[in-house]
Amino acid sequence: MCHPFVFKIKNKNILFVGGGKIALRKLKPLLKKQPNITLISPAIHHKIEAMAKEGKLKIVKRPFEETDITKQWDFVFACTDNHQLNTRIALMCKELSIPVNVASSKDMCDFYIAAVIEKELYSIAITTYGKDPTLSKRIKEKIEKALNNIT
Structure with a gap:
């Protein structure tokens, strides 16, 4: 079961793995809250690249490495187009008690x-x-x- 919480994410360290349309959709609403976002992916959506040029996030243009998942992250988003990789990222995060959002599996x-x-x-x-x-x-x-209509 889930319950909604409101988190203060300003200055929180957030990792995105994957740089496509799904990452873009999940990333956009977070940016105005000023977290420290790092995105790792060998391929980056052009709109994400533009946001990085504006200083809104840091891009690491390379494939994911297991050493990328460390306790430094407050939240992780696994947004690759590879379900097995997303699952591996999720399991690593769970082992370190890092909350993870897995684009390819709502259950994870x-x-x-x-x-x-x-x-x-x-x-x-x-x-x-x-x-x-x-x-x-x-x-x-x-x-x-x-x-x-009412406000």
């Missing part, structure tokens, strides 16, 4: 990224616990529309 995730509505006085998080991110996005849009 220790946490999920919610669709979030942020206003000055409140935040609303919507999650399907990794089952249907598109549904979370649609619910978010409907709630935003309803809130615009």
